[in-house]
Amino acid sequence: MKDFITQEIKNENAVLVGLITQDQNEDKVNEYLDELAFLAETAGLRPTKRFLQKMNTPNTATFVGKGKLQEIGDFIKDEDNEVGVVIFDDELSARQLRNIEKEFKIRIMDRTSLILDIFAMRAQTSHAKAQVELAQYEYLLPRLTRMWTHLERQRGGGGTIMRGPGETQLETDRRIILDKISRLKQQLKDIDKQKTVQRKNRGKLVRVALVGYTNVGKSTLMTLLSKSEVFAENKLFATLDTTVRKVTVKNLPFLLTDTVGFIRKLPTHLVESFKSTLDEVREADILLHVVDISHPAFEEQIEVVEKTLFEIDKTEKPTILVFNKIDAFSHTVKEEDDLTPKKRENYSLEELEQTWFSKLKENCIFISAKEKKNIDELKELIYDKVKEIHITRFPYNDFLYQDYEEDMPDQGDDQAE
Structure with a gap:
């Protein structure tokens, strides 16, 4: 854009x-x-x-x-x-x-x-571009006092905007931006209607959403679980557009969604503009909250995500805390005769696992998406959670839950949107 x-x-x-x-x-x-x-x-x-x-x-x-x-x-x-x-x-x-x-x-x-x-550089689809542009204009509007630009070129259509009697350049710019904001909001409403229809067409399949701080490995995990290529790189906000894939684990199908990552001090304009994208979170049955365990402030990142999720949807959902990047985890060994209190960086991975397991029981798991460690265990955990909901929606599909010596292979290239 x-x-x-x-x-x-x-x-x-x-x-x-x-x-x-x-x-x-x-x-x-x-x-x-x-x-x-x-x-x-x-x-x-x-x-x-x-x-x-x-x-x-x-x-x-x-x-x-x-x-x-x-x-x-x-x-x-x-x-x-x-x-x-x-x-x-x-x-x-x-x-x-x-x-x-x-x-x-x-x-x-x-x-x-x-x-x-x-976000402007990363936006690929018309939906994401409209959301980012709306956030940009809403950010710019109260700061027009420092701008002196000829925004007539941005209005579109034929001809230019003529100022009325006594109208200053600033007033003209403000009027053009307000007009832009109004048209972008209408454009997003139209797109939202199409998205709502698409979501309804997916039927009653259980929906699982990947959420988390930016750059924690959600897209890499999405690729592993769905066996389809999803763009991922070691940069913040590598993807903005919601990706949905149909995934099958042990004959049990469900929809898996990858969402935009959160970050500290996320601009209010962006949260508002991306609410339609975050509808996937609202409509999800299960959340996979992916955490970068190797990050020194991972606990604060968990709080940021949980706070943002609460702002989006105050409904409590079954959540699995997926601690990713155990391959990159490192800690400082504390000397035995050191009398200073033990700090976060002194905890070993085993100690952190015991702490979180005792707190969340079976609702957390430690993996490495990069090294493919504990992925089968994660799939088993997801299967159990999906099965609980699936049974209530499709009570007569008992054959799906029978144990087979050979399970059907996972499939992931069916894009739901």
Whole structure:
């Protein structure tokens, strides 16, 4: 999607900026900036420097304080650094954007606009493109005070927009964007109607949805379970469009859905725009919550996903916590004579397994989709959960549940949409 909001930001050096506050200490901020750096790399940028400042609340005019602003400015002015963009880890107001741009005289972004740019690059279908474009315009609307663009070119149709008596360029731009938002919402409503019909046509088959933080391996797992190629790569938001496959395990068919990954500080505009895509989560009978056990903050990622899922659908569903990437798990061995409290990074994989098994019983499993470890055990677990629901919908299909010496092979190339 090539739009006036999407900016060419590839192959530029980027500076990252974060705040240490009462709510997030230095370790937490560095962790957030690690994720921001990954986002920047996904967008084709090169993070070269990060700046931190300790403040109770962001400066309402410039986000950071005057001294830190000067320090960042000096780094940017050094031609050897070749900085092309500064990215702030929190959403900036129109006033902050205007003042910081005036000070640095280069491109300024925040986490929200960076995520929106990545979504714009990743969107493939008309559905995803419309959702992203709507989120972009809703993000831009309150920030028009810093823009001075001729949006008439974007309206479409023949001719240009003529301003009425006394109408300023800003008012014209605002009116055009509101018109765009209205038409995009109508377009998405039309697409949603088609999607609803498609979902109804799938019948009463049990629906299983893969959910989780971005880049935890959902698409790789989808490929394994469905035996069909699903796009996956080691980048954030590798896929935006919902993928549905018909899968059969031990003669028992069900629908498996791969959904867009969640992330901390996910822009509200995106959550709203992608609600139709997330309808797959609402209509799912069972959730497979995939977790990257090798990530140092996997427990916080679990909380982020659970919170977002609750916002989408407050109905409790059977959920299996699938701890992925056990092949990449590592921990620091704590010395026996060390009297300091044991930290998260000191726990072994075995200790974590025992902790979660005791907490969730049979509702969790540890696997490696990459190394195909414990995949058969996962299939067995899914089969048991699907079978419980399937029996209530198809009570006379007893033959499906009989044990065979040779089970029918799994199938996965039937796309349900």
